[in-house]
Amino acid sequence: MAIVHFVNYKRGTQSRAAMRGVMCYVMQERKTAWEDGPLVSGINCQPQSVYDDFLNTKFLYHKDGGMMFYHMVQSFPKGAAVDPRQAHEAARRLAEYFDGCEVLVCTHVDWEHIHSHCVINSVNFETGKKLHMAKEQLQELMRRNDMICQEMGLPVFEPTAQQARGMSGAEYHTALKGQSWKLRLMNAIDACMKYATDKDAFVSLMESEGYQVRWESSRKYITYTTPDGLKCRDNKLHEEKYCKEAMEYEFRIRAELVKRKLRRAAKIDGGIEADESAEQCAVANSADDPAHCDPVRSAAGDEQIYGAG
Template sequence: MATVIFIKEGAQNPSVMHAVINYCKQERKTFDSNSKRRLVSGINCDGENSYCEFMATKKVYGKDNGIYFYHYAQSFSPTEKLTPEQAHEVSLEFAERAWPGHEVMVATHCDAEHIHSHFVVNSVGFESGMKLRQSPSTLRHLRKLSDEICVAHGLTVLDPYEGGGNRMSTREYRARMKGESWKQKLADDIDKAMEFSGSRDEFERAMSILGYRMTWTDERKYLTFHCPNGRSCRDKNLHDEKYLKNNIENELNQRALSDSSSELIQPTGWEDSRELYEQHLRERALAKEESQRIADSYSSTGNIISGGIGNLAGAVSRIIDDDSEDSEERRKRIEGQENGAAIGALIGAGVGLITGIANKKEAQPQEPDDEDEDDSQREEILREVFDEDEYDDDFYDDEDEGFIMSM
């Protein structure tokens, strides 16, 4: 599964284009330890020398002004188990088909958990000299093409996405790469909440524990997340289709139907999260079984000790209370009394143990019903596991839909 985003640059000039190309080509990001090579290539150009070739093409046609380049990224899901080299090959095929007649620098970054490729596209065609024209529908076209290529390579895809929020400013993109984006923090917290949620109510409760509010109604097309930092963000502006209202609802519905057949399960983007959720359910069931086993063990031990002490007490009582005795019986009684101290110590230890167990049982809270127990356990786990990191207020949500490039 791959998603394509448009990275909006704040300025357009040779210096900015040079800086973006250099950023994409960084060796620490592009070096693949498996293939022992840098994953930097070019379509209709030499990837390593792409800046110079871009500028040469512009000067030949006298179009070294206006829009200099376009910047896109294609991100792959870790669930695909792609190697960096395989991802690079998919991206090369995508670039060749997406921008025919244009020079494209392709760089695949493999230094993060999510392998992703960058595309820097020369705005001027090297054969025709015509400038690349884009429209609000361009991103949807590119994503459809990416899906076709992914299917051909045996990768999964999501349902067609009609939203316009899969574009990202350079500032936000860099903030994400540095771990400073509040939107990325929101997305990470949604991921964590989904790991413990099997229904809409549980998801809303988990998000509430993390400090979020949600506007989630049947009448609204989008989910709106209200963050602890005071910002609000629609689902479509998180740059990943899995966060869309429809995909979250479908995933939670599938989790609620534990007996769903594989034929009925549709891709939602939450497959990894579903496995973690099911793992949490198994761990919770095992913990409950172990708790019951320990409780049964305490009960059994108490009965054994109680019975033993009763027998000992009866024997001692018979020895001490019998007054019709001859000298031999008296001798035996005295010996019994001398041994009584040791027996009494044993009785005292047994009584103390039983009392301790009884007190411990009395101190334990009343066993809640299954539903309340599940809810309290989920909230306790969420409170312990979830981070309480502060949010960065420097980056703002962008609510605009689509994008239009001026030539």
């Protein structure tokens, strides 16, 4: 059966922009594309308007703060013959555990193992109560996951695999179509940088793909650990844009662009809707860049890259 885990987000790091970034990341067409169309669906919401659906529920109950969302990943063994549509249905059935909550369900097929991301609104649209995942709820969720997988006849992890650290048995294969593990790491960094609003959001997105990131102010380098336990420092990734200093500079630029748009929106409209629109715009435009930006190019041409007037 599948392994389930929740991506950790540090207290105080979740925001509207972070929530939108995670949604855009998990809904990427190149990750979810399958025969009959993208493996993307919503429970109690529509994928096309999921961000607005989440926010409207929060506004309705005046709970637009604190924990904004939960990010759950359901993973199957690498190399196992899992039909992506079955995996998506298993994730949908598991998402129904969060009764009354809006859940975005996206199944990724770009790795050698199938895995599904579930982004869960922290506010219940029926009761207005905030979702809290205590130990008892987590145990019940795991039991339900096992039951669903057994009913659907889905593959089971080997006992030794479940003792693995990090992603447990759902370790992510480090090569795809002949790419080396280091190139695979660079591709993962690029993908996460396109949707991350800040360092904490970047680290969380990398974790959702099975990577561990050690990024500390007291250390000169960022150290990555792949799902298979291979370690690599940022200065070994061949390009300057992957170095700690360059990435920190990139995030400072993004933060300044968000502030600039918020100030402009406040002058024009002065409303919540204007602020929200500005924040969305800054993140959306940065995500449209084909790779995370060269910080020098960003500083020189941020008007063009991010659409800042």
